[in-house]
Amino acid sequence: MAHSADGFIGRKGIRTPMTSDAGWKRVYADRAKADAVMIGIETANTDNPGLTSHGAGRDPVRIVIDTHARLDPASRMAQTARDIPTWVITVKDNAPALEALGVHVITAPALDGHIDLDAALAKLDVGTIICEGGARLAQSLNTYGLIDELILIEATQVVLGEGIPLPVLTNFTPVSEEQISTDTWRSYVKRSS
Secondary structure, three states, X not given: OEEEOOXXXXXXXXXXXXXXXXXXXXHHHHHHHOOEEEEEHHHHHHHOOOOOOOOOOOOOEEEEEOOOOOOOOOOHHHHOOOOOOEEEEEOOOOOHHHHOOOOEXXXXXXXXXXXXHHHHHHOOOOOOEEEOOOHHHHHHHHHOOOOOEEEEEEEXXXXXXXXXXXXXOOOEEEEEEEEEOOEEEEEEEEOOO
């Protein structure tokens, strides 16, 4: 998860790029190695990402955690769903506008008004999933102990002053730190019980 030097992951409702060009190349390479890349609906609708490997290898399955199936049918992911597998995990039984575009809609049970992430992820036939945000999704994954490895990317040259704070993610042990251009990549693993 990328964040500014002052601890924000972005500005509410505004796409906020932070990672250096060299950092993005690493992100694309990591995506090419993963089975899937996952984001929450707020990130999907704010950033309108493609979530591809940008030619660094095969494109991963794109997963949107979207309780009420609000992914915009005009979004890049929906519009390219026939070419790159795109899954929306929702509590709704169907989403005809998305399904007509080739989006695979997966119904998951609700828990406290949101998707039961543990049950939803158990339904998927994928190995490695990279979660690229946002804050609410990362916090939920952490709360349910569903993060095995955490990578925080500090954009050391970016200061936002305000915005969406980096969520507090607990129970991780630092394992490495690497400088990629102006970004500091810090890796952590889940602390054993």
